[in-house]
Amino acid sequence: MAIRFVTGNEGKVREAREYLADIEPVEQIDYDYTEIQSDSLAEIAAHGAREAFDEAGGEQPVLVDDAGLFVDALGGFPGPYSAYVEDTVGVERLWRLAREEENRRAHFKTVLAYADETGTETFDGSVAGTLVAPRGEGGFGYDPIFEYNGQTMAEMSTEEKNAISHRGRALAAFTEWYADREA
Ligand SMILES: O=c1[nH]c(=O)c2ncn([C@@H]3O[C@H](COP(=O)(O)OP(=O)(O)OP(=O)(O)O)[C@@H](O)[C@H]3O)c2[nH]1
Numbered sequence: 001m002a003i004r005f006v007t008g009n010e011g012k013v014r015e016a017r018e019y020l021a022d023i024e025p026v027e028q029i030d031y032d033y034t035e036i037q038s039d040s041l042a043e044i045a046a047h048g049a050r051e052a053f054d055e056a057g058g059e060q061p062v063l064v065d066d067a068g069l070f071v072d073a074l075g076g077f078p079g080p081y082s083a084y085v086e087d088t089v090g091v092e093r094l095w096r097l098a099r100e101e102e103n104r105r106a107h108f109k110t111v112l113a114y115a116d117e118t119g120t121e122t123f124d125g126s127v128a129g130t131l132v133a134p135r136g137e138g139g140f141g142y143d144p145i146f147e148y149n150g151q152t153m154a155e156m157s158t159e160e161k162n163a164i165s166h167r168g169r170a171l172a173a174f175t176e177w178y179a180d181r182e183a
């Protein structure tokens with residue numbers, strides 16, 4: 001059964017397709033669920049998945065991904081507001097804010113939420129890295145300024161990024177649960 005991934009973000013879909021290639025096809029559903037205001041990605045994702053599941057008639061399971069960049073020296077900003085900050089301020093200006101800081105450590109986090117008739121499950125993934133001046137043409141969002149092990153995530157192939165990324169880790173937790181549940 002195809003995984004119905006509710007997102008408007010093509011980059012998230014590309015990564016999920018690559019990761020789930022041998023498991024299930026991924027169908028992108030472009031439904032704009034309510035992103036509640038919360039400092040918890042898990043609450044935002046779970047609420048969104050529930051809404052998207054109910055909206056589609058309450059029969060077909062859905063997957064939602066809520067993600068954010070948490071800059072250590074900025075108290076975790078932009079965190080759950082990362083999409084808003086990307087749209088308003090932009091990645092380059094967020095980098096200029098972070099480069100003023102001695103500590104350039106940051107975390108990227110994703111929570112996947114899967115809703116079906118039995119309830120909603122969430123799966124977390126996180127990766128620690130360093131913010132750097134933008135490099136690389138791949139990936140999306142903040143990938144050009146997020147460096148892990150000497151490479152920005154925009155310098156990695158989708159497969160390389162999935163092997164170390166927040167989303168790859170959340171997808172690993174999800175697939176483990178998904179396989180057990182099918183068995
Ligand atoms: O460097 C990055 N590497 C990633 O792997 C990644 N994943 C998400 N993002 C960005 O973080 C915000 C999340 O917001 P978000 O979860 O609401 O997503 P979104 O609004 O783009 O799509 P949707 O799924 O909500 O439709 C948005 O600015 C995304 O561009 C990433 N940036």
Ligand SMILES: [Mg+2]
Pocket residue numbers: 035083
């Ligand atoms: Mg969004």
